[in-house]
Amino acid sequence: LNKVYDWFEERLEIQAIADDITSKYVPPHVNIFYCLGGITLTCFLVQVATGDLL
Structure with a gap:
């Protein structure tokens, strides 16, 4: 398993x-409703991309 991880780590x-993502500050008032705009946009973009492929 370590060989596979090392292979991915070397290339990607x-x-x-992961360090960059986990080191960002998150405000204490953030909850699911704070994130709904981004989640909705992501779902919409996935539907557009997959619909275009159909």
């Missing part, structure tokens, strides 16, 4: 990406 720099 997974640890650097």
Whole structure:
């Protein structure tokens, strides 16, 4: 399993990406309703992309 992880790490720099994502500050008042706009946009873009492929 370590060989597979090392292979991905060498090509994609997974640890650097994970460190960047987890080091960002999140305000204490954030809840699911705060994120609904981004979640809705993401779902819409996925539908547009997959619908275009059909």
